[in-house]
Amino acid sequence: MTAILIDGKAFAASIREKVAAHVARLKADHDITPGLAVVLVGEDPASQVYVRNKGKQTVEVGMASFEHRLDADTSEADLLALVDRLNNDPSVHGILVQLPLPDHLDSDLVINSIDPAKDVDGFHISNVGLLGTGQKSMVPCTPLGCLMMLRDHYGSLSGLNAVVIGRSNIVGKPMAQLLLGDSATVTIAHSRTKDLPDVVRGADIVVAAVGRPEMVPGDWIKPGATVIDVGINRVPNGEKTKLVGDVDFASAVEVAGAITPVPGGVGPMTIACLLANTVTAACRANGVDEPEGLTA
Numbered sequence: 001m002t003a004i005l006i007d008g009k010a011f012a013a014s015i016r017e018k019v020a021a022h023v024a025r026l027k028a029d030h031d032i033t034p035g036l037a038v039v040l041v042g043e044d045p046a047s048q049v050y051v052r053n054k055g056k057q058t059v060e061v062g063m064a065s066f067e068h069r070l071d072a073d074t075s076e077a078d079l080l081a082l083v084d085r086l087n088n089d090p091s092v093h094g095i096l097v098q099l100p101l102p103d104h105l106d107s108d109l110v111i112n113s114i115d116p117a118k119d120v121d122g123f124h125i126s127n128v129g130l131l132g133t134g135q136k137s138m139v140p141c142t143p144l145g146c147l148m149m150l151r152d153h154y155g156s157l158s159g160l161n162a163v164v165i166g167r168s169n170i171v172g173k174p175m176a177q178l179l180l181g182d183s184a185t186v187t188i189a190h191s192r193t194k195d196l197p198d199v200v201r202g203a204d205i206v207v208a209a210v211g212r213p214e215m216v217p218g219d220w221i222k223p224g225a226t227v228i229d230v231g232i233n234r235v236p237n238g239e240k241t242k243l244v245g246d247v248d249f250a251s252a253v254e255v256a257g258a259i260t261p262v263p264g265g266v267g268p269m270t271i272a273c274l275l276a277n278t279v280t281a282a283c284r285a286n287g288v289d290e291p292e293g294l295t296a
């Protein structure tokens with residue numbers, strides 16, 4: 001059997017279209033242009049690429065993009081002052097502080113200084129608490145993208161066995177909360193989990209988010225299961241390098257019912273969901289109806 005490929009690139013494009021349509025309505029009917037501010041501290045090359053892509057896609061869907069690039073030695077007080085300005089700027093509906101921050105800055109302190117209503121990453125402690133208690137919140141972008149793909153594939157996730165491999169605050173934990181919110185039976189596995197292959201073999205849904213190249217082989221996958229591979233790992237490939245996921249795609253594709261490739265699976269969904277969260281935040285800030293199907 002060969003699995004259906006879940007095309008994240010096409011799915012992300014369809015989300016961007018929905019976002020663009022809603023942005024156009026907000027502009028025409030309410031004179032509101034959703035705005036996203038992205039803050040980058042320092043010169044981490046990967047972060048620079050992400051921030052550039054975010055800015056480009058924000059403008060493409062008709063929203064305003066505000067980029068703030070700060071020196072690597074920016075003080076915590078200066079960064080907090082910028083966040084405070086953005087919190088109080090009515091043209092800014094979403095704020096994202098790119099992580100990781102340089103070591104001298106306290107990420108938790110900075111993230112928790114963002115107005116929760118503008119926290120389009122869903123990392124603020126109030127949004128984490130709201131999600132954990134099943135209340136309306138801003139939802140972290142990568143797990144939201146995974147949830148959208150799973151809902152699209154299954155319709156309902158009710159009663160399915162889901163295993164999330166990885167317990168990060170950015171992916172693993174919110175992913176588990178979202179699956180639970182959709183009435184899946186959820187296991188969070190991690191580096192100390194006993195008999196991980198057997199745990200994974202019991203899963204209808206496997207979400208791999210550990211950051212270890214190709215660590216999940218096909219013979220751990222239950223035949224017909226859906227595999228969502230969040231990993232983006234750069235590994236040597238002859239003279240060059242290539243991107244691989246946390247799942248061994250070649251063997252898993254023979255067993256799974258559906259699988260996300262790397263690249264072209266979960267990756268493109270993250271920025272699309274960031275744009276979705278920004279339009280959602282702009283609607284909530286103005287008491288306007290939210291777009292359907294773009295939130296959890």
Ligand code: GUN
Nearest residue numbers: 096097098099100121141
């Ligand atoms: N760095 C890598 N991924 C992310 C993300 O989703 N949000 C932020 N703020 N920083 C990141």
